[in-house]
Structures are given as structure tokens and as C-alpha cells.
Amino acid sequence: xxxxxxxxxxxxxxxxxxxxxxxxxxxxxxxxxxxxxxxxxxxxxxxxxxxxxxxxxxxxxxxxxxxxxxxxxxxxxxxxxxxxxxxxxxxxxxxxxxxxxxxxxxxxxxxxxxxxxxxxxxxxxxxx
Amino acid sequence: xxxxxxxxxxxxxxxxxxxxxxxxxxxxxxxxxxxxxxxxxxxxxxxxxxxxxxxxxxxxxxxxxxxxxxxxxxxxxxxxxxxxxxxxxxxxxxxxxxxxxxxxxxxxxxxxxxxxxxxxxxxxxxxxxxxxxxxxxxxxxxxxxxxxxxxxxxxxxxxxxxxxxxxxxxxxxxxxxxxxxxxxxxxxxxxxxxxxxxxxxxxxxxxxxxxxxxxxxxxxxxxxxxxxxxxxxxxxxxxxxxxxxxxxxxxxxxxxxxxxxxxxxxxxxxxxxxxxxxxxxxxxxxxxxxxxxxxxxxxxxxxxxxxxxxxxxxxxxxxxxxxxxxxxxxxxxxxxxxxxxxxxxxxxxxxxxxxxxxxxxxxxxxxxxxxxxxxxxxxxxxxxxxxxxxxxxxxxxxxxxxxxxxxxxxxxxxxxxxxxxxxxxxxxxxxxxxxxxxxxxxxxxxxxxxxxxxxxxxxxxxxxxxxxxxxxxxxxxxxxxxxxxxxxxxxxxxxxxxxxxxxxxxxxxxxxxxxxxxxxxxxxxxxxxxxxxxxxxxxxxxxxxxxxxxxxxxxxxxxxxxxxxxxxxxxxxxxxxxxxxxxxxxxxxxxxxxxxxxxxxxxxxxxxxxxxxxxxxxxxxxxxxxxxxxxxxxxxxxxxxxxxxxxxxxxxxxxxxxxxxxxxxx
Numbered sequence: 001x002x003x004x005x006x007x008x009x010x011x012x013x014x015x016x017x018x019x020x021x022x023x024x025x026x027x028x029x030x031x032x033x034x035x036x037x038x039x040x041x042x043x044x045x046x047x048x049x050x051x052x053x054x055x056x057x058x059x060x061x062x063x064x065x066x067x068x069x070x071x072x073x074x075x076x077x078x079x080x081x082x083x084x085x086x087x088x089x090x091x092x093x094x095x096x097x098x099x100x101x102x103x104x105x106x107x108x109x110x111x112x113x114x115x116x117x118x119x120x121x122x123x124x125x126x127x128x
Numbered sequence: 129x130x131x132x133x134x135x136x137x138x139x140x141x142x143x144x145x146x147x148x149x150x151x152x153x154x155x156x157x158x159x160x161x162x163x164x165x166x167x168x169x170x171x172x173x174x175x176x177x178x179x180x181x182x183x184x185x186x187x188x189x190x191x192x193x194x195x196x197x198x199x200x201x202x203x204x205x206x207x208x209x210x211x212x213x214x215x216x217x218x219x220x221x222x223x224x225x226x227x228x229x230x231x232x233x234x235x236x237x238x239x240x241x242x243x244x245x246x247x248x249x250x251x252x253x254x255x256x257x258x259x260x261x262x263x264x265x266x267x268x269x270x271x272x273x274x275x276x277x278x279x280x281x282x283x284x285x286x287x288x289x290x291x292x293x294x295x296x297x298x299x300x301x302x303x304x305x306x307x308x309x310x311x312x313x314x315x316x317x318x319x320x321x322x323x324x325x326x327x328x329x330x331x332x333x334x335x336x337x338x339x340x341x342x343x344x345x346x347x348x349x350x351x352x353x354x355x356x357x358x359x360x361x362x363x364x365x366x367x368x369x370x371x372x373x374x375x376x377x378x379x380x381x382x383x384x385x386x387x388x389x390x391x392x393x394x395x396x397x398x399x400x401x402x403x404x405x406x407x408x409x410x411x412x413x414x415x416x417x418x419x420x421x422x423x424x425x426x427x428x429x430x431x432x433x434x435x436x437x438x439x440x441x442x443x444x445x446x447x448x449x450x451x452x453x454x455x456x457x458x459x460x461x462x463x464x465x466x467x468x469x470x471x472x473x474x475x476x477x478x479x480x481x482x483x484x485x486x487x488x489x490x491x492x493x494x495x496x497x498x499x500x501x502x503x504x505x506x507x508x509x510x511x512x513x514x515x516x517x518x519x520x521x522x523x524x525x526x527x528x529x530x531x532x533x534x535x536x537x538x539x540x541x542x543x544x545x546x547x548x549x550x551x552x553x554x555x556x557x558x559x560x561x562x563x564x565x566x567x568x569x570x571x572x573x574x575x576x577x578x579x580x581x582x583x584x585x586x587x588x589x590x591x592x593x594x595x596x597x598x599x600x601x602x603x604x605x606x607x608x609x610x611x612x613x614x615x616x617x618x619x620x621x622x623x624x625x626x627x628x629x630x631x632x633x634x635x636x637x638x639x640x641x642x643x644x645x646x647x648x649x650x651x652x653x654x655x656x657x658x659x660x661x662x663x664x665x666x667x668x669x670x671x672x673x674x675x676x677x678x679x680x681x682x683x684x685x686x687x688x689x690x691x692x693x694x695x696x697x698x699x700x701x702x703x704x705x706x707x708x709x710x711x712x713x714x715x716x717x718x719x720x721x722x723x724x725x726x727x728x729x730x731x732x733x734x735x736x737x738x739x740x741x742x743x744x745x746x747x748x749x750x751x752x753x754x755x756x757x758x759x760x761x762x763x764x765x766x767x768x769x770x771x772x773x774x775x776x777x778x779x780x781x782x783x784x785x786x787x788x789x790x791x792x793x794x
Contacts, residue, residue, distance in 0.1 A: 088341075095368070098452070103455065106458070106459075107401075107405070110459055
């Protein structure tokens with residue numbers, strides 16, 4: 001098992017040192033990524049100001065578009081794939097997401113409780 | 129022209145910092161003059177300052193940490209004396225000076241002693257243990273070191289030019305906001321941490337990449353020495369946590385410089401958010417420091433017990449568990465801020481859970497020692513001393529993780545005693561163990577055992593005499609950071625703690641004497657084999673000090689305890705008979721990039737602190753230009769010809785032959 005994992009780590013690639021595809025294929029990848037990214041950006045700006053969709057759904061739509069944007073960047077520009085040559089990158093991404101989730105989620109939770117338990121301002125003034 | 133800077137910044141009315149500053153200045157000038165007069169400057173420049181060799185950079189990190197340990201230790205001595213004498217009196221330190229001292233003590237000890245010491249040891253040893261020739265990004269490594277040194281320089285500059293923060297080592301707002309701290313103290317604090325933080329982040333990225341990408345043939349993850357694993361975990365935490373510190377301090381600086389309201393009392397700022405964010409970095413930071421120390425103890429305990437590490441895989445698992453759980457406990461630093469029972473209970477339980485993998489480690493070390501042939505050399509003494517001390521610190525930590533108990537003990541001397549117990553007993557003992565253990569590898573001669581053991585015993589006993597009284601004073605209700613007090617019951621304990629500090633100081637002096645004595649006797653203490661401790665991992669497979677290329681041939685690893693395996697099977701001998709041809713080795717060229725970048729960063733940091741805007745632009749442009757010049761360089765490597773490699777390697781093989789045949793006979 002351990003021998004296999006070593007053989008695999010030989011092929012593991014860091015972002016930016018992707019395997020040598022032909023220049024044309026690589027440029028095509030970047031162009032597709034750029035078009036998708038621009039499309040998503042334009043859609044976000046359009047949605048933010050439009051009244052074509054139900055108003056309360058706009059924030060949700062923006063969040064979805066933002067996450068899609070991140071996905072496009074990861075796949076087309078940072079070359080994160082699920083292939084066996086990408087274990088480190090996927091693990092690093094997973095660790096990063098976990099930490100962001102813990103810190104952001106924890107912070108929102110903690111701050112909500114702190115704010116809820118804070119006595120109203122007039123009460124603080126009276127204590128002083 | 130010079131912003132806020134004028135002659136009033138120099139504290140002519142305060143003798144202590146002025147005299148201390150003058151002494152340091154004279155010492156620095158003396159050393160510089162000696163270097164120039166003796167003609168060592170070209171050597172120093174080409175072999176050390178511009179070096180991109182991970183071993184040299186590691187040594188410089190440790191040197192920086194040792195010097196700053198003396199500075200932070202002086203602060204500690206002054207505080208202990210102040211609290212011993214300041215019963216119903218003002219003592220000898222005025223409040224604003226005392227406040228600067230405890231702030232500087234904490235900042236220096238964490239950022240400029242503990243961090244550079246562990247990063248230095250990781251830099252020095254990890255590439256050797258992995259059996260490779262350098263770290264992943266050698267020049268970046270040098271940049272990281274020099275930026276850390278810049279931060280240290282700025283903190284020390286605050287002693288004589290201006291003032292340091294009076295806010296404690298984490299600069300909590302609203303005290304650290306402009307309205308309550310209008311001076312430059314907090315700016316010194318924040319900018320030196322921002323600059324050295326970049327250095328730390330760079331070092332973290334470098335070491336993560338090194339462990340993941342540069343391992344010798346056969347060195348797969350589950351064959352890596354424990355120190356490499358803890359290095360990986362610790363640096364993953366650096367990469368994940370230090371951006372939080374940078375962002376938090378950046379927000380504080382925006383408040384102070386541009387009138388933002390992130391953490392102010394008015395205009396919608398939220399002070400509690402600062403506590404939350406700084407501890408979201410601060411708790412992982414604790415594990416960034418202590419995980420490498422755990423790795424060092426694993427190596428030391430295994431080597432000096434003459435056995436492989438007990439429960440290697442459980443140790444790996446425990447390390448990675450700590451790495452993840454360390455991001456789930458930060459609220460225990462502010463239970464008392466009022467998040468309520470739900471939140472406090474969850475974080476309290478998470479804090480207790482993190483003691484479990486730590487306990488697994490303690491038992492693994494004990495079982496490694498069990499049935500082993502233990503040699504109580506100095507590094508082993510530090511390791512055993514650590515186990516005793518750290519268990520006490522860990523247990524008081526579990527006690528503090530219980531929210532109701534924490535409400536009683538929060539910000540008391542009990543807390544002060546607890547975190548010194550884990551940081552001195554864990555990190556500092558680990559750093560000293562690593563220093564004693566790997567010194568022969570770095571310099572080619574062993575350290576004097578007699579003085580080393582004296583240093584251990586004085587430090588060990590001094591630690592307990594200093595900090596057990598602080599636990600008791602905390603139980604008696606004494607809060608931290610008191611410049612003076614009127615409670616008679618605390619007095620005796622403060623006096624005992626001051627005596628303990630004297631014993632600790634003797635320990636530090638023994639450490640210095642040990643170094644001097646060892647350097648004088650270096651011929652007698654010379655390590656000719658490269659393996660003075662009968663070691664188990666690959667750093668002992670090369671000569672002491674290792675050649676610049678570390679290994680003439682990248683070692684082929686067949687199992688855990690790679691070098692031990694080679695010795696047992698005496699592979700080295702058979703390898704010698706059918707020795708393959710030596711080949712040219714390409715190594716990275718030295719580069720002044722790091723030093724020059726840090727030079728401009730120092731200018732920029734100083735200018736930012738004093739609001740000298742033209743100088744900020746100058747420093748920024750200079751640093752960027754340095755980067756551009758480096759990026760457009762033509763030659764980044766030089767070649768060591770095969771004959772030279774062969775000549776260097778043969779000397780080492782001759783010395784080693786005797787030892788290998790001995791081990792082969794076992």
C-alpha cells in the first residue's frame with residue numbers, strides 16, 4: 001500500500017506545473033475559463049439590478065453565482081481536478097475549506113450569541 | 129519631513145531603557161567593528177547573510193531566537209522583581225513602563241523566540257531527515273528569515289526610539305485604538321508583527337511544500353520521521369492561521385491610520401470581534417509552537433531509548449487530529465465574554481477533547497522508553513523533564529477548559545502559570561532538547577554534557593519554584609499584569625517566584641557557559657562520524673556538519689527509522705563496494721534578495737510607524753525592485769563537480785567505516 005502511495009506521489013503535481021499538453025489545448029482551457037468567468041460576472045451584475053426575478057431570491061442567486069465563480073477559477077486556472085495526479089491539491093483544498101468553514105461558521109455563531117446576550121444599550125448606561 | 133518623529137521620541141528621562149539601549153548599541157557596534165577589523169565581513173556576507181542553504185538559515189533563525197530569549201528573559205526578570213517589591217508601594221517601575229515590559233515580554237517570547245526557534249530547527253533538520261538537498265524554495269526561505277529579523281529589529285528599536293505597546297501581547301481594543309493609545313507603541317507592535325508575519329507565512333508555505341513534494345526515494349508518508357510529520361502539521365496550521373492574524377491586525381491598523389471603525393466603541397465597531405478573530409489565530413498558534421516540540425521529543429525519546437517510536441501510526445493520527453481540532457477551541461480564551469452556556473459548553477468540550485491526542489502522545493513516549501536501554505544524555509533529560517512539566521500544564525489546561533472554573537480563574541495568575549507551564553515546559557524544553565540533540569549535526573562537535581545537565585536542572589527546578597507560587601497566587605485571587613498590589617497574602621508567593629526566577633537565570637547562564645566551554649573544547653568534542661548519538665533517522669547518515677549538498681547520493685529508504693535500518697543491515701558497506709559513479713550536483717546560488725528585501729521592509733516599517741510617507745514609498749519601491757531583479761535573474765544554480773563531491777564524501781566515509789562495522793556486528 002505504502003509503495004503505491006509513493007508511486008502516486010511521484011506524479012502528484014503542484015498548481016502551475018501541469019503535464020505538458022500541447023499549447024493549443026492549454027490556451028483553449030484558459031479561454032473557456034475566461035469566458036465562463038466573464039459570463040458569471042456579467043450575470044451577477046445583471047441579477048443585482050434586475051426586477052425580472054423574485055426580489056428575495058436575489059441574494060441566494062448571487063451566492064450561487066459566487067460559488068460557481070470559485071469553481072471555475074479552481075478548475076480552469078488553478079487546475080484542481082479529481083484525478084489521481086492531484087491528491088495533494090484536493091486535500092489542501094479540502095483542508096482550506098474545512099478551516100474556512102470552522103472559522104467563519106464559528107465566528108457567526110459566537111458573535112450571534114454574544115450579541116443576543118449583550119444587555120440593551122440603555123441598561124448599560126444605567127449600570128454606569 | 130520626519131512625520132511624528134522628533135527628539136521627544138528618545139526617552140532621556142527614563143534611565144532603564146536608555147542605558148539598556150546604549151549597552152546593546154555598544155555591543156552591536158563592538159561586534160561589527162571586530163567583524164570588519166578582522167576581515168570577516170566578506171565571509172559573513174557570502175556564507176551567511178546571502179546564504180540560501182537551509183542549514184545556515186536554520187542556524188540564523190536559532191541565533192535570532194537565542195538573542196531575543198535574552199531580551200524577553202530580561203523583561204521577565206524585571207517583572208518578577210517588580211511584583212516582589214511592589215507590595216503597598218510603586219516598586220521601581222512606573223506603570224507605563226511596566227505595561228510596556230509585559231507587552232514586550234509576551235510579544236517577543238512568542239513571535240521572536242518560540243517561533244524562530246522551532247522554525248529554525250525545522251529548517252535545519254527536515255530536509256536532512258527527508259534525505260533531500262534543500263527546501264522547496266531556497267531564496268524564499270532566506271526572505272522569510274530576514275523579514276522575521278526585521279520584525280525583531282523594530283520591536284527592539286521601540287526601546288530607544290518612541291515606546292512599545294502598553295496593551296498586552298495581543299493589543300486588545302478599545303485600549304489599542306487611537307483614542308486610548310495615541311502613541312506609536314501599538315504601531316510598533318502591529319507593523320513588526322505584520323512584517324514578521326509575512327516571513328512566517330513564507331516559511332510555512334516553504335516547509336509544507338518541502339515535506340509534500342521533496343522526499344527521497346522510498347520515503348513515503350508513513351516512513352517519515354515523526355519530526356517531519358509534526359513539521360507538516362505545524363506548517364499547515366501556519367498557512368491556515370497566519371492570514372487571520374494579518375487580516376485582524378490590518379483592520380486594527382485601518383482603524384488607527386484611516387479612521388475606520390472595525391473595533392472601536394463608537395460608530396458600529398465591535399470590540400468582541402477582535403477577541404474572536406485574534407484567538408481564531410491565537411489558539412492554532414499554540415499548536416504551531418508545540419507540535420514541532422512534540423516531534424523533537426519523539427526523535428529524542430526514540431534515539432536515547434534505543435528503540436523505534438512506540439505506536440508510530442497512532443502518533444501520526446494524534447498529530448493530524450490536533451492539527452484539525454486546534455481550529456475548534458479558540459473560544460476558551462474568552463469564555464467570560466458572555467457567549468452563553470451553549471457556545472461555552474461546546475468549546476469547553478472541544479478543548480477537553482484535544483487533550484486526548486496529546487495524552488496518546490505522552491503514553492507513546494512512555495511506552496517507547498519502557499523496556500528500552502535509556503541513556504540520560506542532556507537531550508533526554510529535557511525530554512523527560514518535559515513530560516513531567518507538560519502533564520502538570522496540560523492538567524491545569526483541562527481545568528481551565530471547564531467554563532465555570534474558568535470564570536473563577538480567567539486572567540488570574542493561575543492562567544499565567546498555566547500557559548507558562550505549557551510554553552516553557554513544552555516549547556522551550558523542546559527547543560532546548562532539539563538544540564542539544566542537533567547541535568553536533570549543525571556544527572560538527574558535541575556540547576559539553578556537564579554544563580548541559582547543570583543548565584537542565586537549574587532551569588527545571590527554577591521553573592517550578594517560579595510558577596507553582598503563581599498558581600497559588602492565582603487561587604488567592606491575584607490577577608495578571610499588576611504593577612502593584614495591597615494584599616498581604618500574595619507577597620510571600622511573589623518573593624518565592626522571584627527567587628525561582630534567579631534559579632532560572634542561573635540555568636540560562638549555564639546554557640551560555642556550556643556553549644562557550646564547548647566551543648573552546650571543540651577538538652575534544654569533535655563528532656567525526658556524523659552519528660554521535662547512534663541515531664535512527666537520515667540526518668545522521670551524512671557528515672557533521674553536512675556538506676552543502678547534504679547527501680552525495682540521495683539515500684534509498686526501505687522502512688521506518690531509515691538510517692537505523694541501514695546500519696543494521698550494513699547496507700552502507702555493500703553500497704561502498706559497488707559504489708556508483710559520483711555525479712555533478714546542482715545547488716541554488718546564494719542571493720542577497722532576502723537581506724535587501726528586509727532592509728527595505730525595515731525602512732518601510734519604521735516609516736509607517738512614524739508616518740513618514742515619502743520613506744514608506746521609498747521602502748516599498750525598494751523591496752519591489754529587489755523582487756523584480758531577483759525574478760529576472762539569469763543564473764540561479766551552480767554546479768559542484770563530481771570530483772569535489774567524491775572528495776568530500778570519501779572523507780566522511782572513512783570516518784564512518786569504523787562505526788558502521790560496529791553497528792553491523794550487533
